[in-house]
Amino acid sequence: MSEKLSRDALAQLVARDIKPGSYVNLGIGQPTLVSNYLTPEQEVTLHTENGMLGMGPEAHGDQIDEDLINAGKIPVTELPGASYFHHADSFAMMRGGHLDVCVLGAFQVSATGDLANWHTGAPDAIPAVGGAMDLATGAKDVYVMMSLFTKDGRSKLVPECSYPLTGVGCVTRVYTNEAVFLISSEGVRVRETFGTTVEELQAKMDVKLLPPL
């Protein structure tokens, strides 16, 4: 592809990669964009950790119901086949490995799939973790969506995270505006690049990259 991906194009790519029939949690923030690109034919069921399967799109106008919100506390809708459950049951569902995919944002991902997305480590920061650690350890596949480089040009895919961890060895795929990376026991493999090359990326990254298969 000839240019870097926009957030929406990236969300579209992630959506296309989700297998039909999957149960998916899209966290909060950027990853929720993925829901805009899931097709009915995919029959993907969305989980929200505050206690629902079968979550529909964001609610607007008269649809808004204060008892029906997602994990980001945004009013949503209910699709046919939905179900509600309490928080312990909802997190049991995540932690028991029943979700096929969760998609999370990140500050950093390490070459071995460690995730850092909940705390900057700044000494004066008030920490807040929410369900991030449960999602990171619970889903069968953890996809990260993020920009590959910080504003000052440092790679967020790193040999080892410097930020406090959310989960250890949990990330299997990293979707970025410049490339998609697959993380496995063999290392970090580039699946595809957008407006750049593996060589160009490697020059800017400390993580050893394996070429696309």
Add this chain to the structure above:
Amino acid sequence: MSEKLSRDALAQLVARDIKPGSYVNLGIGQPTLVSNYLTPEQEVTLHTENGMLGMGPEAHGDQIDEDLINAGKIPVTELPGASYFHHADSFAMMRGGHLDVCVLGAFQVSATGDLANWHTGAPDAIPAVGGAMDLATGAKDVYVMMSLFTKDGRSKLVPECSYPLTGVGCVTRVYTNEAVFLISSEGVRVRETFGTTVEELQAKMDVKLLPPL
């Protein structure tokens, strides 16, 4: 009282002692007789560990529904205000200390409230425990109903159980055909006797008995 109590009279006594509004599990076998003597005014709610609160009397004739049974697998009925739940929730209710009273049979009870009611310890016996250990450890008060002496005249209220234990230090009250015993940190106190005296009982028992208050 001038004579030993029948099973029914004993059940009636236990029923009368259960505080109004209690949540109660009557186990299987003899203790289930207690339900015959609970009055509507007591507003006692019966729990059955296979997943129900608000259990009604045994079902007969057309009332019999194979999906509605008690822990002894006997068809029962449902009272207004009943609820159903799965096995983990049902045992969580018991184990979490939410039942006020459970009433169990016993082979032996020790002077410190140890209960033995699930296994004779015979080397060729096939063991089976069911929910006995959960009831013994979970209810706020564990009442035992049993005959005080074996057929060959040995007391079943003993200094220390010789049969394998069901629970440690769990029994608070022992209802027998000859006396009611209260077990607490001060020891074993006789509450009342039936057709016998504390002295007569003491002569036949190794457990040190405290007199009625």
Add this chain to the structure above:
Amino acid sequence: MLTIAATAQEAVAGVHDGATVLIGGFGNAGQPMELIDALLQGGATDLTVVNNNAGQADAGLALLIKERRVRKIICSFPRQSDSWHFDAAYRAGEIELELVPQGNLAERIRAAGAGIGGFFTPTGYGTMLAEGKETRVIDGRGYVLESPIHADFALIKALKADKVGNLVYRKTARNFGPIMAAAAKQAIVQVSEIVETGQIDPEAVITPGIYVDTVVRIEPPASGPAAPSSTEHEVNQ
């Protein structure tokens, strides 16, 4: 995605030799009798079975045991007045028994579905069923460490499924169904009725479809069978 099987045989066709199989039901309530029969016909052997009991009379699980297809059973109450096939296999040393207090059985199955690696339970502390297990006194109370019971398959019975696998149950037939569905890699469910998606109230779903892999509709008997006459062994008074 949910598979809707045409027959019980088709539903259990994937159960392989050596599998660990959770089987729902307490007494006859919630017992997936047709799925067990299909498992018997299917021929899978060397099974580890988890059930509250160890089979009754000459039906279902009792026949699996009679045919020596069960290598090991994990249960709370094997000995009943009509558990003769289990009794015979056990006395012959031809079946392994792991006896578990009923609440520990339920909680261990729940733990598997919930991703819990182990938990401390007061049940069984100080008894022979805690022998060899790690124990700990927490805030003055004794606890035993128990581990999750994971399984390859669950065979359960529910009242009704929709086409994404949401389940509702009926009365005390709910028993082990919801926790077994969550604890197994593959949950196979017999139901009396399959309805369109959207026809089960989302507030009333007991087992969300995420836990269900295969459903098969089994015609309920025209008239309800008689209540079981078997009762559990009563404590000798």
Add this chain to the structure above:
Amino acid sequence: MLTIAATAQEAVAGVHDGATVLIGGFGNAGQPMELIDALLQGGATDLTVVNNNAGQADAGLALLIKERRVRKIICSFPRQSDSWHFDAAYRAGEIELELVPQGNLAERIRAAGAGIGGFFTPTGYGTMLAEGKETRVIDGRGYVLESPIHADFALIKALKADKVGNLVYRKTARNFGPIMAAAAKQAIVQVSEIVETGQIDPEAVITPGIYVDTVVRIEPPASGPAAPSSTEHEVNQ
């Protein structure tokens, strides 16, 4: 037996200084706002509060914190765009924070109600939230030992109660209600409606009355309030 209180003030009158109080709700959904307001008016102080968040804007829990009535908060997500009262108290060193991953929070509350003395969870393993905690590798996976969160009181909101305290909830407002009711010595519940016993389908009861001590009917607002505008802090991309 169930107490039906006439007012929210009466319902929370027993909450004493130094109590541990579970407060339900996630966002505004399921938040027992009138009970929290009554707690504020009642004057109880030195509280330990367990909630998913640490108060939002200038209402409810945020005001309890503003008034320095909360000695310690156990929660998963204190920092929000409008958690200014918590932020101020925290930076002033006037509130203790125990930060718990949301799933561990839920499971710890559930454990308290279920009589579990502790459990091994994978969540948080290898992170700073596991520092100082016992860990263990089980079947190749790392786990952290977490303990139950017992409480004196739970303040929760349900849709409907019957006169023995059976509860049903509405949509995602169910969230922490059922597990908090079970984990507290006294569960105090505000509902929109109290119906006669027998008018809730036994299959649809979410919280059985055994867990409920006090209910109070709070007239629902004539028209639904606007949806909350506050959203959780998004990860900086």
